[in-house]
Amino acid sequence: MYGAGAEYALHSMLILATQSDPVSISDLAGYQQIPERFLAKIFTRLKKAKLVKGREGISGGFVLSKPSNNIHVSEVLKAVDPGRSLFACAEIRQNCALFGAIPPRWAVTGPCRIHAFMEEAERKLHGFLASKTLSDLVCEYTCKAPKEFAVETEGWFQDRKKARTVRD
Numbered sequence: 001m002y003g004a005g006a007e008y009a010l011h012s013m014l015i016l017a018t019q020s021d022p023v024s025i026s027d028l029a030g031y032q033q034i035p036e037r038f039l040a041k042i043f044t045r046l047k048k049a050k051l052v053k054g055r056e057g058i059s060g061g062f063v064l065s066k067p068s069n070n071i072h073v074s075e076v077l078k079a080v081d082p083g084r085s086l087f088a089c090a091e092i093r094q095n096c097a098l099f100g101a102i103p104p105r106w107a108v109t110g111p112c113r114i115h116a117f118m119e120e121a122e123r124k125l126h127g128f129l130a131s132k133t134l135s136d137l138v139c140e141y142t143c144k145a146p147k148e149f150a151v152e153t154e155g156w157f158q159d160r161k162k163a164r165t166v167r168d
Contacts, residue, residue, distance in 0.1 A: 002081050008034055009042050009080040010073065014141060016052065017068040017134045018150065019157055022061030027160045031153075042080050049079035058165050069135035074126060076134075086125065087118035 012028050025043055029036035043062060046052045053065045064071060077084070093112050094103045142150065 005042050005080045006077050009076050014137050016064050017138050022055045022063050024061040045079050069133050071134045072130050073132045074129040086122045089115035
């Protein structure tokens with residue numbers, strides 16, 4: 001199962017996909033009310049995976065490294081949660097009380113059927129995630145949220161950016 005890091009990364013990438021200017025980690029964390037230090041670690045991974053790029057300076061922050069329709073959800077998940085598996089087979093089929101100390105050959109030959117079943121489900125999930133892009137998420141977001149919300153969000157980030165330039 002994917003953890004909070006995956007959720008934070010996808011929400012943050014969605015914000016970057018909908019903003020016209022670079023967005024700072026501090027602003028992303030403040031907007032979503034999530035831990036800034038944790039988000040900074042996530043963005044280190046996203047940057048290493050070349051999904052985002054940083055811009056220095058008062059007006060700096062992060063932007064997507066390529067158009068949102070070229071960033072697949074699976075890439076984001078792989079960057080922040082590499083090697084994540086939905087199922088970990090512990091081979092408990094070998095531990096049946098009826099087997100005693102040594103399970104019969106039929107019980108341990110070939111892959112566990114439950115493990116094979118779960119691997120197939122995971123392949124299908126990964127295929128689905130690979131077929132979806134940030135652009136698809138933006139479309140879902142804009143269909144659900146009222147247009148005023150997008151305007152308010154843009155304004156919120158612009159106000160934060162202005163406050164930084166006035167202070168410094």
